[in-house]
Amino acid sequence: MKWFTSIFNVVKALNIKGLTGLILLTLLLLIAVFAPLLAPYDPRAMGEPEDILQPPGRDHFLGTDEVGRDVFSLILYGARISLLVGFAAAFLSIIIGTVIGLTAGYFGGWVDDLLMRLTDLFVVIPRLPLVLITVAVLGPSLLNTIVVIGILIWAGTARIIRVQTLSLKERQFVERARSLGARHLHIVRRHILPNVLPLVFANTVLIIATAIYLESTVSFLGLGDPTHISWGMILHYAFTNAAMVYGAYWYVLPPGVMIVLAVLSFTISGYALDEVLNPKLRRRI
Amino acid sequence: MTATYVLLEVENLNIEFRIGSEYVSAVRDLAVELRPGETLGLAGESGCGKSTAALGIMNLLPDNGRIRSGRIIFDGQDLTKLSSHEIRRVWWKEMAIVFQGALNSLNPVKRVGTQIAESLILRGGLDKKAAWRRVGELFELIGIKPERAYDYPHEFSGGMRQRAMIAMAICLNPKLVIADECTTALDVMIQTQIMNLLKALKVQLQLSMIFINHDLALIAEICDRVAIMYAGRIVEIGEMEDLFFRPAHPYVKLLLQSLPRLKGPAEDLVSIPGAPPRLKDVPMGCSFLPRCPIGADDCSRSIPHLTEVEKDHRAACFKIEKTKGNK
């Protein structure tokens, strides 16, 4: 019950922009979950030759692609994979980033130096090429995409968590706990983690936005899982079939718009949540 | 014999801030006078409005603040009537302010000397060489080695930063210097250094100064006259000695009692119960009534105005006749 009231308070504290982001985000989630109910056609169902690359019309709300599939259904189903990968990869990277950040911040010394060198590595190395190459090496599949993205974008989270841990470590209650003989794990779990979690949560939403963006790019460049549909995959097929040359705006516009909406809604929500949960931030966006 | 020429005359100054959609009054009916060569103290607890008054007198309020009414006659000109272009010409050259140096009042990416030389070059008409020479002189005046002028603010200690701010304020020889909480956040030894510097400068340069501080002991050290503020109003104003030895307002009496004495028999520390009202919740009538030991119901009916206690000593209290005889 306490959970519910605290969530309610957070939502109430959001400004208009944050609220819009949150509503949009929820809508996208609903689309993803209820895609089978909302889609008029089976997205994989190919059409007759005369149905190829049809502009929006009575039969097909958003027209068809180069093999006659209904674009609208593709978009709805695409939400599932795009969001799934986003959430799963973000979740993975948050865990890794938080663990590394906590460890580096809490133990300090050579552990901190070592982990920070590692983190620096992943900040310096360009993300997209690394993700692309690793997926290419391991073979394109849904699992691989999730794991690779997750393993390669934790650096930002780790840094934020580490800074927060460092400042928390110096506070009185930690010293008191230690002088009472508490074990490290206990201190981290009881004292540091609860104060670090709000930061993690706000950061999570932003990471999800990044993961969605990465997945769409990886799929567009041809390394997505061919057995699944995502917004990036749709654009991949559009590109390789030169849909732009045919002026098939119904094929090219919607998937991109969905990606933009998804990334935008997560980003705006993330910033708004950050403002609410992070007391240090002044009202900015 | 003091001249009758008044350098600064503030009449009925009302300053308010916009918080959300409403305006909240921060300074009410402020009226002070300053003659050349005088040091006027502005004292009170945190939040009483003294710093706001200082910014207001300079017409340097932030975007959400404004002067609702009143006049600020400085050297014959009403500062409230000046355009932003005209007031900029008054700033620093005629009237300067020393902020708390401990905070980020100096630009961290510019050398300390540069920040002082900047004013000398742009407003003082000096060329670069002359300006830096003057910077060296100023540094000697404030007791810092001139070669430190090439350092950055973070390389200065808190006391040095404060002294640099003082040097920066006096560099154009302004007629009036406002010192806003110059000793706060500094340890006692550094505080003494700063006070000594201010006292020396006061004599050497014949500064007219408004000295703002919450520490009455420091006020007593350097000020000729003092005004005590409470909840945005001046509750007592007069010559230093008169106020110190014959305080009329109950609040001022309690403040003076709460100053611990180093000599004499050990006494319990006296503190004033309660806390000053928040800007939004100032009570009707006398704002000190909730904490006043001699307050009565009729004190809440209207706002007490400054009435004369003795020559050049006024207090805003309805019960003055009674207390005048005491002490």
Next chain:
Amino acid sequence: MKRKRYYIVRLAQSLITLWLILTLNFFLFRLLPGDPIRLLFSDPRIPLETLEGLRTQFGLDGTLWQQYGFYLLNTLKGELGTSFVYNTPVSKLLAERLVNTVILLFPATVLSILLGCVFGIVAAVRYGRASDFIALSLSQLLWATPAFWLGLLFMMFAGGLLPLSGMVTAGLSAPSLWERALDLGRHLLMPMITLTLVMLGQYAIVMRNSLLDVLTENYMLTAKAKGLNGLRRLFSHALPNAVLPVITLAAINLGLLIGGAIQTETVFTWPGVGRLVFEALLQRDYPVLQGAFLVISVCALLANLAADLLYSAVDPRVRA
């Protein structure tokens, strides 16, 4: 001098990171199943003896650690293997393509930083008003837009006016330098605009927030009290402080910039390193991938180092 010491420390850190990059590069490609020599030379026509000779040359006949050692040595010598697809040394390929990528990236980066900062400054100075909201929302929108999609849109709607692919028009008869430059410019326009738009959002947001923070600092009030006018306060006092996070961002962004380049070069068939990576991904041309990854990472590392050194030159507090 404090500055020199800082530079040396940063350089040493970069060398360690460089070593880590090389190591990561090495082990990454060991994840592939099969014969590592086939990784570098997959042509089935190569006779076995040549293959064995190559194997020795590349040190791939030893233990993992020996292989690692040889890899490091070869890389430092510039020996990066041969492309499956083009049958040319990877280093040569990369050198050619790198120039083209720089031609695209350089103006795009400069423009996006400049425009982004202008947007950010305008938004900060006009905080809370309509222009702030518009500038901010536009920046966020651009940041959320994938570069490849923006490129597709440009192709669809501007395809008639500007060339859609490539860097130069093939088969021009004896073109003058001016004609060649113009031709290059026409091809450059769309990909460059795409890249600029995608990148500028972030700079705008960071500059805006940074400047907003700076404007509320006490030293800005001091500057105002000193009678300095608005422009001087902005350019001489505020911006030198506000620009610091932007420099940091620029460094981080270089990592993302290459990602943007891959997308843009792919969509517009611009013959740079990005397009090369795309093609190599499609065709599983591993030597190229390994070499390209190395070059890209090293460039990002150098850019990061340069940005750090620039930052320390501008912010005196860092060197302390």
